[in-house]
Amino acid sequence: MNLVLAPREKGQLICRASGTPKPTINWAMNGIPIENSPEDPNRKVEGDTIIFEEVQTGSSAVYQCNASNEYGYLLSNAFVNVLSETPRVLTPANKVYQVIRNNHALLDCSSFGSPIPKITWFKDSQSSTLEGDPYLLHENGTLEIYVAQALNSGKYICVARNTLGIAENHVYLEVKEPTRILKQPKYKVAQRNRNVVFECKVKHDPTLIPIMIWLKDNGELPDDERFLVDSDSLTITDVTENDAGTYTCIMNTSLDHDSASAELTVVEATPTPAVIYEQPDPPTDLELTDMKPRSVQLTWIPGDEHNSPIHKFVIQYTDSLHDHGHWHNLTHVPGSKTTAHLQLSPYVHYTFRVLALNAVGLSDPSNPSHMYKTNPAAPEENPSGVKGFGTEHDNLMILWKPMSGLQANGPGLQYKVMWRQKDVDKNWTSVTVANVSKFMVSGTPTFTPYEVKVQAINNNGIGPDPAVVTGHSGEDLPVQAPDIVQVLVLNSTLAEVNWEPVPPKTVRGHLKGYKVYYWRERSLHKHNPHRVEQQLLTFSGNKSHGMLPGLQPYSLYLFNVRVYNGKGEGPASSNLQFETPEGVPGRPSFLRITNSNLDSLTLEWGPPNDRNGHLTGYTLKYQPVNNSNDLGPMEELALPANKTSITLPNLKYSTRYKFYFNAKTGQGAGPVITEEAVTIMDEGKLHPAAPAFGNVSSSMGEDGMLISWEYWGAEKHVYVEYIVKNDNKEWQKEYVNGSQAYVLKGLKEGLSYRVRVVAKGHDNQAVLHQSEEVLVTVPAMPSRQVDIATQGWFIGLMCAIALLILILLIICFIKRNKGGKYPVKEKEDAHTDPEFQPMKEDDCTFGEYSDTEDHKPLKGSRTPSNGTVHRDSSDDSLVDYGGGDGQFNEDGSFIGQYSGKSSIRETAGGHERSEAPSPVNTTTMNSFV
Known part of the structure; x- marks a missing residue:
């Protein structure tokens, strides 16, 4: 095995071999015998072992072990990598x-x-x-x-x-918290046409979003208004025989779920009291007998059946050693039996309970039995779900499903993981691990088949021989692009791409298929030059060709081909190009009737947006239509490609015509666009009459452009039609419901529009009357200025201020009526003035406060410009408090403040009076009362 060491770490390479005679071990480093390699004081060779002491950076190397005797040799490589990370x-x-x-x-x-x-x-x-x-x-x-x-x-x-x-x-x-059904739905027996309620109360973790689902007989509830689903109940109103069945409530969260079921039996309504059916009582007196290492006999006494025979007994167990508190079904026996012979597993602490089942439902569980412990044993099974695959190009991940404590059969559960390269290695490489469910094998060649197996081991022995599973080490991206790529254009919208599949070795993984990237580079017509985004078609499996559908006619396309595996795509082939031939054109962009006369109509049209080739002309067909919608004989005209309008003469007056119009290329005619129009009446056969439409006017309002008109016609289908000036699109239509004015909303600012009003016949197709067109321009509106005087908040504020002033005036008036007195006499006694003058009877003034001596303004008022205010230091009068001239009545109250008149003074020559302007106006003085 390879060895990864950090600088200054220790390690060993061991090469063990057996044979007769005993093999000789020879070492080599990087293909050179180790005795001829540069000496390394940190490396020591001892027979079949190389010992590394405090390895240094840069001492990475490949070591070869050659075990040989006179009958042959074996060679093994190991990479010693000194890595610092x-x-x-x-x-x-x-x-x-x-x-x-x-x-x-x-x-x-x-x-x-x-x-x-x-x-x-x-x-x-x-x-x-x-x-x-x-x-x-x-x-x-x-x-x-x-x-x-x-x-x-x-x-x-x-x-x-x-x-x-x-x-x-x-x-x-x-x-x-786990999701649990606290109150399960119970068996119901309901009479026909009655209501039934199944309850299903659930507790779940508040941070998880619960979803309650109800099922009937394991399928969806009937689509019937009688089934009412609430958050914790299901109500069935007016039940019928078809409603009988099993109802299941399921509470799902993103992490777990819980469910419970109950049965509904529907019976005919009868005046006689119905027999009450209920679920049975739980069994009692559980007893364990005939106890053996791997089996035990359980007996019990049944409970009351409650008018419904017991169908079977369900035996459950819990394992207090591995899964305490969770009950599992072990087996069941017919309702006629009261004993059960139970087969047990090793290393389990069993506790049993029994439930009885009748037509109504399950009973409550019985009281649990005494605990019965089984002895540990060697595993009887191996892990399931064994897989071998790579996560990187140089590894092999071995994965399995962990065994439960019940499957382990004893303590000390471990897994023996074994692998070998398929068809190359004969011996298995193995490692024993515990408490994991996967093992990573590193240093494997890219995408190489391996045989893997996993065996269970515990303290009492090993499990059976495990099954062998074949897997592959990790994939890497393909290294070769498809070769000999060709394209065959089948028609204007379909092409076939062919390529030579890449060699399997260059795929370096599971071949998933081939991908063809293609895109429209440009149109071959000058009027449609735009480019289309890249498209992708995937062909699964080992294909060598594929079809490219939905192509645009008369276009230049580019494409390339790539192979892909589970890791990703390989390199792309060289870009190839192909051209699609002409196809039939698209619909003409528009067709409209621009002039209607007594015996002629004028048509205008626009070329197709998708020409798909060179236009060779247009085909116009038309026929009259009578009031019964019967079609007359068809006329056909061939028009050149450069023509955009035509006037049809010699038509019947007051007749509706239907037009069919399409474009053509060398490949044929495109789809048809239709329109209808009516010639006007013969004026010679009618009394002169006013036109149906009068003056049409426009004005700009806050909500949009207001169009108003005069109309005297009998037709009720009236429309306002509008289109942007110099635009070739179809007219926009707005239906008018008996009015002679309409507001066009949503018009764009700064644009000019052509507007007209038309009246159509009973079929809402043919135009019978049409007003003159008006040209309206939507101004670029500035941002609207808000008139503050019309704002509700401003009006409310002004009202509040007026109310406050009124309250202040009322308070002032009340204070005045109270006759506020001022101690004038005491002030005069306290300040003896040699120039004191007695009060003048005729003008009710005090001499010392006359204008000749003092012209003091109120605080905050302006000083007269013709004099300076002088004040004697001994003056101490109410002028200090009033801030200006003071006049009093007999009770000492101010007069001048309310009279608005200035004081009167006597001159040295007699009774000449002069009135000086008062520096304080009435309103200001009132505010100081």
């Missing part, structure tokens, strides 16, 4: 594992490094490593929790370290 954790970071409680959990920590990293696990913020019960650390770094509980949930840290470094990874474990 820091640890790397290969398991994805932050991976979340979910497991149901009481099940085992496996947390992966795949790593790589040299020396081989040592793996340790930590949980959450704990500093101690996870070792011992309930944890088991496998050799590959996987951490196993035998019986996961809620407390095991959390973050786990995997640390890989060697002498060169350390790496860590975080994974998360979520332990979920």
Whole structure:
């Protein structure tokens, strides 16, 4: 076997051989006898063993062991690789594992490094490593929790370290509660036309999304409104005989499920009391007798049948050693028996119970029996599901299904894994492992068949000889492209590709098939030059040809071919090209009637979007249609390819015509486009009448373009039609329900539109009347300005402010009416002024407060521009509080503030009065009351 060592590590290569006479062992390094190879003080050869001591970087080599005697020799190679690599954790970071409680959990920590990293696990913020019960650390770094509980949930840290470094990874474990049906549906006997309710109450983990499903006789419920499914029940109303059967409720989550069933029996309604049928009572008095190493006899006493005979007894067991608390069906016996001879497995701690079954359903379980223990033994079976496959090009993964404790038959379960190269090796290479379900064999050649087998071993012996399974080592990408690639164009839309299959050895894996990548490079017509994205067709198996359908006519295509296996695709063949011939063209892009006269109609059309070749012309067919929708004789015209309109003369007046129009290439005619139109009436045979449509006008509104018109016609099918100016597409139509105005919504800003109004006949096809076209332009609308005066919030704010001012005015008025008094007399006594003047009777003013001495404005008011306000330091009057001229009435209240008049002063010459403008207006003074 190959040997991987880190620098300064020790190791051994052992070459053991047997034969008669005893073989001689000779060693070689890189094909040179080891005695002739450069000396290495860290290498010592001792017979059949090479001992390496503190190997150095750069001492990697291939060693050959030659075992020979006089009858022949055997040669074996081993690669000694001295590798120095820091640890790397290969398991994805932050991976979340979910497991149901009481099940085992496996947390992966795949790593790589040299020396081989040592793996340790930590949980959450704990500093101690996870070792011992309930944890088991496998050799590959996987951490196993035998019986996961809620407390095991959390973050786990995997640390890989060697002498060169350390790496860590975080994974998360979520332990979920199991899904259990707490209340199972029970057997029901219902009379016809009555209602029945089956209950099914379930408990599940709240973080998992439950899905409840009801089945009838293991199929879907009938599609009938009488079946009403609720979250925890099924109701069947007005039951019939067809509703009888078995109903099953299934609660599924993403991790587990549980189910329960009950039967419904439908009987005829009868006035006499019906016999009550119920499930039987559980058996009693369980007893174990005739106890042997691998068998035991169980006896019991049946319970009450409740008017329905017992069909059978079901014997269940639980294994307290391996699967405590979970009951499993072991066997069943007819309802006429009360004993059962039970065959047992080794190394199991059995406890039994019995259930009785009649037409109504199962009884409750009996009380459990005494425990019966069987002795361990060698395994009687080997692991199932053995497979051999590669995950990389140089390995072989051997995988198997782990055996349960019940299958192990004893303690110390291990697996002996054996493999050999098919048809090359005679001897098996083996390794014995425990607590794992896979083993990786490294250094295998690419995609080579191997024979593998896995055998069970325990402390009491080995299992039977296992079956041999054939597998393959890992695949690698194919190395050769298909050769001799050819193409045969069958018609304008189909081509056949042929290639020479690649040699099997170059596939280097399971041949899955071939892939043809192809794409339309361009059209061969100047009017359709666009390129189509790459397409892929896969041909499974060892094919050598394939068809390419759905090609575009008259086009240039490129393609290549690749082989692929389970690993991926091989190299592509060289790109080849081919051209598809002409095909029939597509439908003309449009056909419309642009002018309708008494005996003529004018048609316009556009060429097909998909010409698929050179257009050779057009075919126009038309025929009259009467009021009974009967078709008249067909006329046909051939038109040149460069023509885009035609006027048809000599038509009948007031007649509906149906037109059929298609394009042609050299390969034939394309699909037909149809249209209908009506010639106008003979004006000479009618009294002169006003036209059906009057003036058509337009205006732009907030919701769109408003089109209004006058209409005097009798037809009720009126449409507004519009199209972008200079556009060749079909007219857009909007039906008008008896109105003479319509708002066109969704028009694009800045574009001009042709608009017309038409009236159609009873068949809603032929145009009988048509208005003149109007040209409307949708302006590029600026962003709408919001008028704040019309906003609800602004109106509400103004109302609130007005209400607040009104309240303040009311408060001021109340305060004034209370007659607020001011101690004027005391102020005058406290300030004796030599120029004191008594109150003037005639003008009710105080001399010391007259305008001649003080012109103080209120606080915040402006000082008059014709003078400066002077204040004596002894002045202490109510002007300090009023901030301006003060006038009072007899009770001391202010007058000037409400009168709006200035004070009156006397001049030295007499009673001349002058009015100075008051610096305070009425409104401002009112706010200071």
